[in-house]
Amino acid sequence: MFKRISTIGLGYIGLPTAAVFAKHGIEVIGVDVKQEAVDTINRGEIHIVEPGLAGVVKNAVENGLLRATVTPEPADAFLIAVPTPFKKTGAEVPEPDLTYIESASRAIAPVLKKGDLVVLESTSPVGATERMADWLAEERPDLSFPQAKGEESDIRIAHCPERVLPGHVLEELISNDRVVGGMTSKCSELAVALYKTFVKGECVVTNARTAEMAKLTENSFRDVNIAFANELSIICDKLDIDVWELIALSNRHPRVNILQPGPGVGGHCIAVDPWFIVASAPDESKLIRAAREVNDQKPEWVVNKVKLAVADYLQANPDKTAKDVTVACYGLAFKPDIDDLRESPALNITKSIAEFHKGKLLVIEPNIDAITSTIGSEKLKLTSLQESFESADIHVLLVDHKEFKNQERPKTKYVVDTRGIWG
């Protein structure tokens, strides 16, 4: 049924998806607007970091089953996995930006033929799949689409949101259940048949709008629960209670399962997707919005804790000035044991400390070799764990990487531990 498929967008989702289809014997044409990414993939290499992906892509390219290009080519099914960021308008409630979906739709439209399936995988606000169908129909008045022709349409359209966890993508692509939201039943049926090529989880059918909302709901659920933990951490700090002990105790209740506080919520999903719900129902999304605000404010709270620690240190060491104080920041990634710095609260906190602190700043990030991030003209320089333990006066733990978990708490009271691993 599917001799050749095409994935549009060769990023964190599109490339692993393309590689896994190819691994299962289907010819895949990967399309991306970035020529550099296309060239890298055609050499059998990868431009993103994901465990196990390099080998699968290399094999797929060598076997002639995966090829990348900047220009779409005909295929039996198209999977669109392009970014859906915010519009950069500075609005109080950020609005989703669908321009990447629109250009991907308009780019594949010329090569569509009767019987093809188009699946939107990008995390999208409710209604995006219908808009995609409209853009396709606008470009191809000679073909019929489900919004006009229902089950009789030439082209089948569905939304099937990706739900894989960065760092576990290859495994979760296969084992996770998939929500398949077709614009009609036949659209869903065809999309299920496509995913069944490799998905071992269940493919659960619904409509496109519910599928869109399901994905946003999953990430908002997590955001709200992390916000609860983050708010508790601030309350406990005020009341002089160890929040991690408190959560461990409360979680012994059979129906309580509180998540872990941290320096804020990072990454490109959980900190973004809840806003898509808020933007589409601003008056009704009170809790979801408050959770976003609580999580977004947490980094600033951490920076203030560091300022207080420096002030305490100087009070106890009156012969010193701020210039003599060395601060060490442990971790820059947005979560443990990865190298991804996108929307990382740890990175932003470190940058803020670099801005206010007059003394030395040491940065320890075991998952990267060099930081390209700049503050003014100065580069953040990486230091070894050993050096920071020997020379820092204030220790700021931002990410619970395994290297830090295996380390005993620095022997000083000047520790700001946002992850509760140094007890």
Ligand code: SAJ
């Ligand atoms: N975090 C906490 N405390 C916790 C759990 C997480 O502070 O108890 C923080 C992390 O440190 C990180 C952020 O939340 O900064 C997000 O991390 P995450 O591991 O919760 O999630 P992501 O962003 O890596 O991936 C999520 C996943 N969604 C859910 O678990 C509901 C993944 O399945 C989605 O596919 C992905 O978003 C996505 O692409 O949308």
